[in-house]
Amino acid sequence: MAETIKCPNCGEINPRGQAACKNCLTPLLSVTGELNEDAAIKPGQAPTKKDTAELEPILPQWLKDARDASRNANEADGESLQHAKQPSSASGEDLLGGLQAQTGADEEDEVPDWLASITGASPKPKEAEAETPGTRWVEMGGSDDFEKADDSETPSWLAGLQPTESQPNEKDELTGDWMRETSQPQESQPPEQIAPFDTSAGDTPDWLRQMAADAEAKSEDLNAETPQDAPELPLDAPDWLRGLGGAAEPAQNEESAGLSESGAGESEASLFSAEIPDWLKSPAPEERPLQDTTPPWLKNEMQGSKDSEPPSEPKQEAAPAQDDALGDLPDWLKAAAPQSSIFNHSEEQAEPESQAPSDTPDWTRTVAATETPSSDEPAPAFESASAFTPDAKANGSLEDLFTEMPDWLSAASDAPAPESAPPAAEDALTPSELPSWVQAMRPVEHAPAQPSSTGDESLESRGALAGLQGVLPAVPGFAPTSKPKTYSNKLQASDEQLAHAEILEQLLAAEAAPVPIESFSSLRTSRSLRWFLAFIMLGIVLFSLSLNTRIFSMPVGVPGEVRDAMLAAQSLPQNAPVLVAFDYEPSRAGELEAAAAPLLDQIILFSHPRLTLISTSQTGSMLAERFIAGPLADHYKNSGFTYLNLGYLPGGQMGIRAFAQNPAAISPLDMYLQPAWETAPLEGIASLPQFAALILITDNADAARAWVEQTESLRGDMPFLVVASSQAAPMIQPYHDSRQVDGMIPGLYGGALFEQYNAGRPGTARTYWDAYSLGMLAAMALTLGGGLWNLVANLRDRTLNREAK
Amino acid sequence: MVFSPDLISGVLGFLFTILILSYLIGDNPLFRAAVYIFVGVASGYAAAVIWWQVVVPRLLTPLLPAILTGSLAEKIFILVPLLGAGFILMKISPRLAGMARITMAFLVGVGAAVIIAGALIGTLIPQVEATINFFDPQAAAARNIGLAEALANGTIILVGTVTSLLYFHFGARPQADGSMRRFWLIEIIALAGRVFIGITLGVIFAGVYAAALTALIERISSLVNFLGNL
Structure with a gap:
């Protein structure tokens, strides 16, 4: 690997690993990522660029000179340049890339063997690979060609050009595809096996012919001065080219001499007629100064060509090429073009090329000629199935080829692979080290062409897609047509409203604010007063109950509601069904039992009603049982009193309404889950009005x-x-005044009244009456005394304040 | 020694009465313990009553016969409450609590209709009629009330009702000094209404006191009886 990288832009030598050129800041690092093995390029996917600047040091000098010449050229040869531009400069690059591709198996040196042999480097031995015509679609020879050339001491490039007639059995191994194809009729070649150079149909690469001519011309010039000394070729000349200096050496055999003569100056007509490559005729014999290692088939070819062609004309055509600044540039690439077009073109442009050096090397022109075949001849088969990917710089100038591109090999990396490209020899390449131009030639999966993404190249400047290019534009219909309305979150309130809100806040804050105790003396006084009041009340009640006093007489003067209740109770028929509702809390049981006991005792005593008990509170049924077992225990135990407890009536007011509408359906069972409406207390009862009376015992209004x-x-x-x-x-009381309630017994007072008219039967009300009376008096006295105390205290404070003032 | 249920209930009643009365010396653990026990026992008893007196006899017992042999109406009357009860039970899960809204909406709607209709028919209209009838001599004669007494009672009730209602009229106008004050006539009537409201509150206080005193007497009496029966 090269230790330095030459900037493809300015030519500055940079150390390896440098990210950008230190002179012009051109990026130098490779951007080619690793490729998966057997990964194919998808349609529309651009191949990854590969920086092949590392190949710069091993490029042949003639190629460097050609590039330098192209850079320094101020004027381009219009005709030749136009001719080169019209087809595509990428074709020439692709041709060169294709040449590089056949050595891609070697991942360390991406230099093809033939190039290594040209530069004098010893090519590495390679194993013979089983080639398939379909995969070896670009090659100049077999991988063993150079080894075989070493063995036969012939140039490697010459060794691979074994004629098919002499060694038909070794054709696949020793000859390249293009060579094989040259030996076969063009019509018989299948499209898959079309090689890029098969358009010559067996002709010799022109660059070889030119090199041979060059060597011969040089040898003639040198022979004129020092005929016995071989001239020293330029140092940058390849070995084989140096070997061409042997043309000046005296030792030559007939075949080689004949070959040199025929190869240097054969015409295209004679070449086609003899089907002998032009390059086979000129330089090869000159490289064999002592030994005749030329294969017999080559000898035959040379002999045939020698006999058929005059040697003078090719020399005249090759002479101007030597004077050209691009004389070192091999013209072998011209062979890729149709032979007729190549030679016609060379004949027409021989004079202009000699007069004004063109910016375009010959090989690019020849490749360009291959892209535009002559109209006289049928289109070559490889045009329909291009062997190389079209280059993105197809319309670019040749100046860009050598200046803007990182190197001459990476020019084809930007070209998308055509669908018709034949499959490349992928198995011979190392995916991780594939140069970009090889990637460009990899087969592309056949798929429908993707729509071009270059329709919208606008750059998003805002939003989440800022910085992205080519995003879908917003649909015009969804674009906001006006600026969205802004709403203020500030409360719109007047000063008066704010003042009221402030007052409300103060009130709410005052509720939660703790009130400090002004003096603990008042707190102690309050606690003492509470204990005092409790002591008074407990003492009075305990005294009255424990002594069972009869200090206070029972109340006289029956109020209207109690009188009405007495009348209603006395008017009940015998054995009448009576519904009694117990709706009070256990805490009020003492009061309500004392108030209701005289009424129920009187009713049971005089009317013998059939009592049905019900309650709208959960504890009501229990209190009803307590009531029967307590105040009415004497009747229950002694007089055969029967009752039915329907238990709890759920639903509140809705339950009461439903029970009033259809009692049998709402409460079909008693509290013991027995059918209630078939028992004696409810016999003949199906609705609420059928009850003789409804008695409600409640502590809640x-x-x-x-x-x-x-x-x-x-x-x-x-x-x-x-x-x-x-x-x-x-x-x-208002319900009684409105006649909605027929009678009412208000608490212990009403019970005491009713008890007086209960045939003198003792009752609980009388037991409690003294205590109740004392407690009420005590309460009145304490309330009055407390009020007077406060009045006196306030008057005293006011007097003291008045005196103080 | 045999402990009869009356003795055990008497001991427990005495004990818890003392614990409740201990509140006279302030809030103390004994009082709180008695309150907690009472709340727990009351809740447990209420749950037992609801199960045995509501769920079992009104929902579970008729469920199977209604499904097997009941008519369509009986099935609906059984299954709809069951479905409603199931919805209310969904309140256990926060995610399914919304299902209870269906049943609650039904209960609120039916309850509001029943209460409003009952209030109109049973309270507002009859009370207005009763207030008007206080000045009816025939109605007074039917109740064995003299005309003078009837007029006096009617006048007191009418004045008390009007003045009490006007007391709750809080409309006022700003005065020259910036203060807010009601119309002077309304102020006078509101003052009379304030007297009636005070009397009513005094009556209610007296009734509450009388009820509480009676409850105290009953508890003390039970203690005395328990101690006397020992």
Whole structure:
């Protein structure tokens, strides 16, 4: 590998590994990534560039000179340049790349063997590979050609040109495809086996012919001065070219002399007639000064050509080529073009080339000629199936070929591979080290051509796709037509509204703000007062109950609601079904049991009703059982009193409404899950109005209102009595005044009233009455005393404040 | 020694009564323990009542007969509540809690309709009629109330109702000094309504006190009876 890299732009020598040229900052590193083995290039995929600047040092000097000459040329030969540009300069590059491709098996030196032999480097021995005509589509000879040339001490390039007639059995090994194809009729060649040089149809590469002529001309010039001394060729001349100096040596045999004569100046007509390559006739014998190692087939060819052609004309045509600055440039590439066009072109342009050096090397012109075959002859088969990928710089100038490209080999890397390209010898190449121009020639999968992505080359300047090129443009219909409206998130409030909001905030903050205790003396006073009040109340109640006092007489003067309740209870028929609803909490059981016991005791005593118990609270059924087992225990145990507990009635007001509409459907079972409506208490009852009375025992005004509201239109004339707690009685009183409730017993007071008209039966109300009366008096006294205390205290404080002022 | 259920219930009643009365000395663990036990027992009892008195007899027991031999209406009446109950149980899962909205929407809609209709029919219209009828001599005679007494009662109730309603009229106008003040006539009527509202609150307080006192008397009586029966 080369230790330095020559800048393809300015020619500056840079050390290997340099990213960019230190002179012109041109990128030097290879951008070719590793390729997967057997990876094919997809349609539309550009081959990866490969920096082949490392091959610069091993390029032959004649090629470097040709490039330098092309750079320094101020004027281009118009006619020749136009002729070269018209077909495609890439063809010449591809031709050269194709030549490089056949040595691609060697991954260390990408220099083809023939090139190595030209530069004097010893070609590395290679193993013979089984070639397939379809894969070896570009080659100059077999891989063993050079070895065989070494063995026979003939130039390697000459060794590979074994005639098919003399060694037909070794044709596949010793001769290249193009050589094989030259020996075969053009019509019989299948398209897959078409070689790029087969258009010559067996002719000799022109560059070889020119080199032979060059060597002969030089030898003639030198022979004129020193006939016995072989002239020293330029140092950059390849070995074989130096060997051509042997033409000046005296030892020559007839075949070689004949070959030199015929090879130097044969005409194209004679070449076609004899089917002998032109280059075979001139220089080869001159390289064999002592030994005749020419194969017999070559001898025959040379002999035939010698006999058929005059040697003078080729010399006259080859002479101007030596004077040309591109004289070192081999014309062998011209052989890739149709022979007729090549020679016609050479004849026509021989004079201009000699007068004005062209920027274009001959081989590019010849390749260009291959792209445009003569109209007189049928189109070569390889044009329909191009062996080389078209170059992206097909229309570029030759100046770009040598200046803008990294090297002359990488020029073909940018060209997309054509679909008709024959498969290359991939197995002979190392994928990881494939140069870009080899990648360009790799087979492309047959697929429908991708639409060109170059339709929109606009560069996105904003958004998430900023920096990307060729993205799909936005659909015009979706583009915003106007600037979006902006909404302010600032609250639009007037000063008055803000002031009110501030007041509200202050109020809310004051609620959560802790209030400091002004003085602990007031707190101690409050706690002492609480203990004092508790002591008073507990003492009074305990005193009254423990002593069972009868200090206070029972209340007199029955209020209207209690009177109505008494009348309703007394008006109940015998054995009448009575529905009793227990809707109170256990905490009010003492009060309500004392208030309801006289009513139910009187009813049971005088009417012997069939009681049906129900409750809208979960604890109501239990309280009902407690009530039966407590205040009414005497009736239950002694008088054969029966009742039915329907238990809990769910649904609140909706449950009450449903029960009032269809009690049997809503509460079909009693609290023990037995059928309720077939028992004695509910015998003959199917609806709410069929009950003789509805008695509600409740401590909640809302419960009483619910029963009143939901049964208002359904109970009919059925008496509705309410036993209410003292705290709920004031709320239920309006319903009695409105005749919605027929009677009401308000708390212990109503129970004490009712108890007086219960045939003198003792009741709980009387037991509690003294304690209740004392407690009410104590409460009144304490409330009054406390009020007076506060009044006096305030008057005293006000007086003190007034005196203080 | 045999512990009868009455004795055990009496001991427990006495004990928990003392624990509740300990609140007189302030919040203490004994009081809180008694409250927690009461809440737990009450909740457990309520759950047991709901299961045995609601779910089993009203949903599970008729479910199988209704599905097997019931008519279409019986099946609907059984399956729809079951489906609604299933939806409410979806509240256990936060993701499926939205299913309960169907049942809750039904309950809210039906409950609102029942309550509003009942309030109109059972409270508002009858109460307005009762207030008007206080000035009806025939109605007073039917209730064995004299005309004067009826007029006095009706007047008090009417004035109290009007003044109490006007007390809650808070419309005011800004004054020259920047203060907000109601119309002077409304201020006077609101003052009368304030008196009636005060009396009503006093009556309610007296009723609450009477109820609480009765409950205290009952508890003390039970303690005395328990100690007397020992």
